[in-house]
Amino acid sequence: QKEVEQNSGPLSVPEGAIASLNCTYSDRGSQSFFWYRQYSGKSPELIMSIYSNGDKEDGRFTAQLNKASQYVSLLIRDSQPSDSATYLCAVTDSNYQLIWGAGTKLIIKP
Amino acid sequence: ETGVTQTPRHLVMGMTNKKSLKCEQHLGHNAMYWYKQSAKKPLELMFVYNFKEQTENNSVPSRFSPECPNSSHLFLHLHTLQPEDSALYLCASSQTGTTGGANVLTFGAGSRLTVL
Numbered sequence: 581q582k583e584v585e586q587n588s589g590p591l592s593v594p595e596g597a598i599a600s601l602n603c604t605y606s607d608r609g610s611q612s613f614f615w616y617r618q619y620s621g622k623s624p625e626l627i628m629s630i631y632s633n634g635d636k637e638d639g640r641f642t643a644q645l646n647k648a649s650q651y652v653s654l655l656i657r658d659s660q661p662s663d664s665a666t667y668l669c670a671v672t673d674s675n676y677q678l679i680w681g682a683g684t685k686l687i688i689k690p
Numbered sequence: 691e692t693g694v695t696q697t698p699r700h701l702v703m704g705m706t707n708k709k710s711l712k713c714e715q716h717l718g719h720n721a722m723y724w725y726k727q728s729a730k731k732p733l734e735l736m737f738v739y740n741f742k743e744q745t746e747n748n749s750v751p752s753r754f755s756p757e758c759p760n761s762s763h764l765f766l767h768l769h770t771l772q773p774e775d776s777a778l779y780l781c782a783s784s785q786t787g788t789t790g791g792a793n794v795l796t797f798g799a800g801s802r803l804t805v806l
Contacts, residue, residue, distance in 0.1 A: 614794070624733075625797070629794060676793065677735075678735070
């Protein structure tokens with residue numbers, strides 16, 4: 581069974597600090613990795629994608645991928661209350677099908 | 691209208707009712723998806739259509755019946771549902787249904803279904 585694992589949280593982070601969200605996956609053939617943000621009562625929206633080992637930065641967001649260890653992480657710098665949401669990790673398996681994690685709930689405390 | 695629109699946003703139905711969920715995408719994408727989202731569970735892929743042909747059916751009970759008349763419209767027909775089918779049903783679209791960055795999905799706002 582191909583799986584994507586995330587800590588369900590909630591992860592509570594003070595405003596202005598760095599929020600670190602982690603995701604591990606089981607399929608070594610995975611090629612594409614995504615982070616979606618889902619506000620309460622809303623639909624998921626893509627915030628980051630990463631396809632090769634290393635870091636990818638976009639504004640306050642940094643995605644980190646380590647294929648050897650089979651984990652992908654999302655760092656949010658200078659966390660804002662508006663970052664409070666559930667963050668979903670999604671990974672394509674070796675058949676290019678998306679496998680989803682259950683999400684980590686992030687709470688940024690003012 | 692832009693993006694992916696879903697109607698109705700909320701639906702309450704009895705176990706013997708028949709209803710339909712509608713999805714329309716205005717992005718020129720070629721693939722459309724139905725997902726089920728239940729609390730604290732990963733998104734469950736139900737159906738995938740590529741160029742209006744069904745390419746994925748993840749062992750979904752026959753009480754859920756999809757219809758894709760063209761690349762822009764997708765329906766989910768519901769009949770004889772069970773209370774455990776209560777969930778958020780999300781429609782999504784992407785440029786293609788298979789490789790690499792084509793897995794970037796745009797979701798609709800979802801239809802919250804309650805089965806009594």
